[in-house]
Amino acid sequence: MTLAERLLWEKLKDSPGGLRFRRQHPVGGFILDFTCASAMLGIELDGDSHDGKMESDASRDAKLALMGWKMIRLPNSQVLNEAHETAEWLVDMCQKRLED
DSSP states (O other): OOHHHHHHHHHHTTOGGGOOOEEEEEETTEEEEEEEGGGTEEEEEEOGGGTTOHHHHHHHHHHHHHTTOEEEEEEHHHHHHOHHHHHHHHHHHHHHHHHO
16 A cells, blocks of 8 residues: 555544445456445545556546446545545545435
């Protein structure tokens, strides 16, 4: 795991808000950095390895959307600078999806 992934995982692994998050979770032939399966929310952290891959990332996200998944892409820098706030926002996103 990258430093950003480790930081975010530390915030999500204890299932805040009663949600269950998983890391490196397989979905439809893809491995997602993090998921909240009950909310069908996938989370990808994008670092340098995603530079120049916007088209393939968008295609992947579109295929996952057809399966009902909402994908959120976050830059590593956001997590590195605001891990706690980012985790809280993700929990809120999951809870809103469950309410809809």
